[in-house]
Amino acid sequence: MKFVIRLAVIVILFYTIFTGYSIWTYGESGREDEADAAVVLGAAQWNGSPSPVFEGRLKQGIELYKNGQVDVLIMTGGAGHGSSLSEAEVGKQFAIKQGVPSDDIIVEDKSLETKENISNSVELIKIDNIESLLIVSDSFHLKRAVSIARNLGISAEGASTKYSAYQSLETKLPFFFEEWAYYMGYEVSRLFRDLAMSNIFEKLKLP
16 A cells, blocks of 8 residues: 555656646747647736737737738737726737738637636637637746647647746746646646546446
8 A cells, every 4th residue: 555655656746747847848849830820828918008928929929920820810818807908909909010900810808817718719719710729828838728728629739939028037937836836737627527527427328
């Protein structure tokens, strides 16, 4: 019994370390890929202007569009507490000022966190017959975001922004550890959800 517990601890520890490494290195590629659309994950907007984090993501999405790597930009993010403007609308106006036609921008302005950013975007792209996505965000954010999209049945790759506001180790580390915790929580909750669904289907089987 002690051996089993010890082995389980080792496996969990190894998986945790491997996950942290994969999050740290995941966003190092992806900017050269092509897809039908790019989903720019929302971040804060300040009085109608994108925050530095959001602006960095917007610049990368616009660059993908202008390079011909995507045909459509999907701006995501709802209005924060006390704000009448959504992150998505601010992102759209920023992109228009940079020369992106309004007709090539889809707005998803209901989401308040990453999972909603992705799931709401997936519902929108079904209407527009979009089949593949590049998800644009800061590098540490991408592992979780892409996993969410793929688990929803969408062909997705991550495109890390080279204009990220997270440049120093002092700013990177808190963001990294936050995303590490979020990703581990997402995977654990997905595991329990899958096990619960498996048990339900097992009970529904006819004798």
